[in-house]
Amino acid sequence: MRRVVVVGGGIAGIYFAYRLLQATEAEVLLVEPKPVHEFVIGIPMAYGGLVDFKDLIFPLTQMRRVKHVWDHAVALDGRCVRLSSSQSVCGDYMVLAPGSYKLGTAEYWSVEGSEKLYGLMKRAKAVRFVVSEFTPVMGFQEIAYAVKTRFPDKEVSIHLVYVSDDYQFLLEPWKAKAKEAGVEVTGDPPPHKAVDELHISVPAVRPHPLAAGLDLRPETLETQYDRVYLIGDSALLKLGLPPIGWGSLWQASIVAQAIASEISRGYIDISPDEWSSQTDADSFKRWLTYRMVTGTPLVHLKGLYQIWARNVVSSL
Numbered sequence: 001m002r003r004v005v006v007v008g009g010g011i012a013g014i015y016f017a018y019r020l021l022q023a024t025e026a027e028v029l030l031v032e033p034k035p036v037h038e039f040v041i042g043i044p045m046a047y048g049g050l051v052d053f054k055d056l057i058f059p060l061t062q063m064r065r066v067k068h069v070w071d072h073a074v075a076l077d078g079r080c081v082r083l084s085s086s087q088s089v090c091g092d093y094m095v096l097a098p099g100s101y102k103l104g105t106a107e108y109w110s111v112e113g114s115e116k117l118y119g120l121m122k123r124a125k126a127v128r129f130v131v132s133e134f135t136p137v138m139g140f141q142e143i144a145y146a147v148k149t150r151f152p153d154k155e156v157s158i159h160l161v162y163v164s165d166d167y168q169f170l171l172e173p174w175k176a177k178a179k180e181a182g183v184e185v186t187g188d189p190p191p192h193k194a195v196d197e198l199h200i201s202v203p204a205v206r207p208h209p210l211a212a213g214l215d216l217r218p219e220t221l222e223t224q225y226d227r228v229y230l231i232g233d234s235a236l237l238k239l240g241l242p243p244i245g246w247g248s249l250w251q252a253s254i255v256a257q258a259i260a261s262e263i264s265r266g267y268i269d270i271s272p273d274e275w276s277s278q279t280d281a282d283s284f285k286r287w288l289t290y291r292m293v294t295g296t297p298l299v300h301l302k303g304l305y306q307i308w309a310r311n312v313v314s315s316l
């Protein structure tokens with residue numbers, strides 16, 4: 001049986017394993033330094049009170065079809081990764097999904113960090129997000145909307161101190177949409193910080209160190225190394241795309257199709273979704289504007305969460 005090594009048990013790694021095992025038989029090893037999978041896309045739901053923070057955590061010991069290698073990958077060597085224990089894990093295929101490297105201390109990208117930040121937010125009279133980065137860690141907008149919905153008396157604002165020229169067109173529709181939710185979006189810096197205010201400097205994302213030196217083909221996500229793939233936030237960043245979870249799901253699906261077809265039929269056969277940006281730039285821009293200014297509604301996340309818990313994670 002072919003062995004597939006997956007590095008990183010986040011959104012991309014878990015969805016990849018699910019799609020692969022739906023399509024073919026394979027031995028799947030998951031290298032993940034945490035004992036759990038965290039459904040980070042769902043964190044804003046916990047701010048909004050739709051789930052508890054602990055509901056977003058899934059123990060990896062529950063997996064029956066995937067073997068958890070509880071360690072950090074420190075270096076890539078062909079289709080092997082060296083672990084921090086200095087052992088190596090090798091496979092017929094290597095799928096790297098280590099997420100992105102985050103620069104900053106406002107740790108709302110982990111369930112534990114988010115819960116701590118939520119404790120601070122609950123006590124603050126005003127919560128202000130300050131964005132001064134081209135590629136910020138996603139989710140601050142959804143958190144801002146969730147906090148305002150749950151605590152309508154709080155002042156919640158987003159200060160876009162830096163917006164690149166490419167995204168200037170989003171500013172006015174974003175301001176208008178946020179206003180409907182009671183959240184102020186502005187290009188001005190935040191006012192002087194009063195003692196009962198929380199100012200959150202939104203962290204930045206960069207490709208993970210494991211992805212350094214990797215080139216990838218946008219159509220297949222294969223790197224310059226045969227049967228070594230890169231998916232998730234780092235792959236999106238390397239392709240110049242925003243590091244969002246929907247992009248990770250799309251990439252995980254493509255690579256699962258590629259590997260499954262090669263294992264079962266001997267050749268790569270994929271049918272990626274067509275990007276409407278390639279065929280109709282105007283309608284894509286309208287869609288992008290809508291998506292970016294509304295954020296992902298919590299009710300959509302709740303639906304995705306239920307599918308994730310009942311179908312995706314439990315099948316592994």
Ligand SMILES: Cc1cc2nc3c(=O)[nH]c(=O)nc-3n(C[C@H](O)[C@H](O)[C@H](O)COP(=O)(O)OP(=O)(O)OC[C@H]3O[C@@H](n4cnc5c(N)ncnc54)[C@H](O)[C@@H]3O)c2cc1C
Nearest residue numbers: 008010011012073098099109139232233243244245246296
């Ligand atoms: C609060 C919040 C809300 C968000 N909301 C949305 C949303 O509504 N819609 C949307 O599309 N996107 C959203 N995003 C973005 C989305 O969550 C990310 O794009 C997505 O999680 C990226 O998936 P990933 O698997 O690449 O990385 P991650 O989910 O970060 O997973 C990476 C995994 O790799 C592991 N890892 C790291 N280093 C190593 C190593 N050396 N060896 C082995 N494993 C390693 C980590 O422990 C982790 O488990 C949100 C993000 C946040 C923080």
